[in-house]
Amino acid sequence: MIFRLEGGTPRAGHLAMLNCASSCHAWACLRPAREHQNMDVLFKSTERRRRHRRKAAAQGAIVWKIVNLTGFKVLPLLALLKQLVVLLVSRQQVIEDPATAAITSTTSSGPHQRHSAIVSRLMRNPKTLLQKLLFSSSPNPIFSLWHHPPPPHSYTQIQTYVEVYMKWKKDPYYDSIDSIHKSLELKPIISLKNFFISSSSAPEDNYCIPISAVSKKGSDFGISIKVARFLRNYPSFFEEFEGPLYSLPWFRLTQKAIELDKEERMVYEEFRGDIIGRLKKLILMSGNRKMLPLKVIKGLRWYLGLPDEFFMDPLDYVGDRSFKIVDIEDGLKGLAISEEYGDRKGGKILSMMQKNAKSRGVYSGGADEAIAFPLYPSKGLRLKQKIKDWLDEFQRLPYVSPYDDFSCLNPDSDISEKRVVGLLHELLCLFVEHAAERKSLFCLRKYLGLPQKVHKAFERHPHMFYLSLKNKTCTAILKEAYHDELAIDPHPLAKVRKEYIALMKESVVMLRNKRMKSCGGFHRENICSEDLRSADDESSQLAEA
Template identity: 35%
Template sequence: MAVLPLLLRIRRRHQCLHHQIRTFINAKVKWVRDPYLDKAVENEKNLKPLLSLKNLIMSQPSETLPLSSISPLKTHLNLPTTASKFAENYPLIFKIFNPPTKRPMIASHPHVKLTSKAISLHNDETLILNLSHYKKDVAERLAKLLMLTRAKRLPFYVIDKFQFDLGLPHDYKLSFLPDFPDYFSICEMGFKDFNGYEAFGLELVRWREDLAASLVEKLARNEGIMGSKLQFSMNFPRGFDLEKRVKDWVEEWQNLPYISPYEDAFHLAPNSDQAEKWAVGVIHELLSLMVSKKMERDNVYLLGDYLVFGLRFKMALVRYPGIFYVSNKISTQTVVLREAYRKNFLIEKHPLMKMRYKYIKLMNTVMRRGRPMPDSVMQRRKRSANAAKGGKRKEKGDEWTEQMSKIA
């Protein structure tokens, strides 16, 4: 009796594989720089290494660290320069000093600690991280990330890449996960890690139907839109215009049935437009789970490779510039969810992002004659210097556009 349903599933899969074909027209979708979203990315330059160093210092009993002990951790902390120079670049956050010694004739090694303003921000941040409703919010977004996978589990080496963007505490394995035994359990992944040891990861204890609604579905529900033909919001920078034939194709693609990223749609033909819309939905939902609605492109690809999406994620970032923007600022490539921003400002600011903006404000305030002063003067000087050089420098985006156009 169980043979008939199986045959029906095989027949349905056969129909999907043969009747859903790729119809994307033979045209290049050019990459156009968005100065506002570039600024949103550039504003967070060095924020992640700064917070990593800050957390390391505050984890010490003395809340200080010798600079010599930080140097070996430069790669781990992603410091762009030496520890001493990095600390000197942010005098309103770090303070370098020589601690007193019992032997005055012997000079002590320089140490670094936080300034009083930075300590005050750290304490406010700690209060937020310890709030029960904040912890629940993080737990639900982490659970939704696991729900995007078929097995409802991810290895820790993948989760660690999402740690900062999800807003997980820096020591989340010890300080956060034990608080949610009804959500998560540590599991063996069944393969070796990069060092040849058994890989461990995080598994969802049970499927949570109350969380299995994507941002697209929630927004449509709020607007009273029903059915499966949900569309993605599209915004383009000033001066950007799709070719008419591309625009027509995108409109037809938007009218395809929307498949939730929390559904298993691997039965779709990999090269079909429907599968591509589903892949776009997965990336869209992934970015919506991040506190800043953006993340490094390589981390998007990392999840795509783990989910066996192949080139789908890469093509999605090229073909839908109205949904995703790839910025080439701060020596990396960052994928931004367009609809989450108005110019260079987040429309809805997560509580943790409000705290991070306070760190950014302190980072961008420079000391002049012993007094803090906004960085606007320095920025004007830089703009003047760049204008004097004349012409525009070729950025990494140009080369990236060439490579991606070949994929598309």
């Protein structure tokens, strides 16, 4: 290639030649890539045609196998197919393809000529005709072995399930509530205190018992360490002294523990009706059964605030004819209710949500009324927009009371989920701390109509419930109870439990003082040396100033 430059310097001509050479080199590099792309398109189209031919050949082989298996001769079969095609063409149900469409467009408008043209076109190749009849994928096939019309229920609208995944967000406010998280630590202490009172033969001596009377019953009280060590960890409840024989250790209740026990028993007597009413509401959540096994009730005794005397004779403690003992499967006993109980208006029991909505004037007591749940978002918890939209629609759904019949609800519907959330809200309202270990609620799934994955309800509604992971367990907390104290009726035992927890904290101070007293000399030397060192530092700073 010769470049001819006029009126230019040799240097300019040299640069022009270099630029042209570089452009030629770039075109030479791009040309193989373009050819490669064209080859890919050609290869793909060729492969597509080959697959279509193989599919047609396989279908044709199946057609002739069917013909051979039927035992019919080809000519009578073709005559039968010809009559069938004529009949279907007359009813305008022939298989539509580009070839037949072209024939119908070129022929005259007469129906007889159009039908004869289509039939002659199809009958030229009987193999193609059978293939179209058997393997038609048109919306109105003649008869197909593989095509079935969709069932009628497929045309109905189905509401899709919104997968709500919300990341767990820690909230220090709920993790620092002592009445909830110290409650699990207080439970075995109260059990031991009740055992001291019931088994002691010396109430005048602060209910003292030897360690041998309780040393082998740690599992009954939920204690995983030695009972003697456990008692020594709480000197504000249990006082150790030397026994009358063989210098064996004995324990007795402290005076503060005895005073709190008397206050607790007064609450049980004064608010017996309130405690029994909460138990009745729990049983009425079981729907038409109106029954719960005593084993399940015993597992929730700590949250319901039931005394030990209740399980000795439930009917005698209740003293109400609305309760009765029934036999259930596996030889278990159940506690059932023979008549309805609760706040009645027209025979209807109102939940805590319905009471609050009625007091605000947003609920009239009618059926299928929407009641929005109170939401208390934690700080830093943000929801995606699609989850916010779903939550707004969820709040507008009709509220289903946990005391109403739920047998007619679809378990996969959003209304059923709102019923489950409302039931969990009402259940936590009945408990002492308005909180409970999540695993302790699993025993209610069978009897309260809860789904198998009921724990997902707590995760899908973080504005209503908080899941605390303290104490190596998962505790479900009702947020409304700790934001609006007037919205939920407090449990009668809540105040006494807080006083027990305050007494339990005194044990930590007593043990610390005991350790300080046992090694007092060493601590005094360290304190004196630290005081002298700080005094020297202050004097040196003053001298520099």
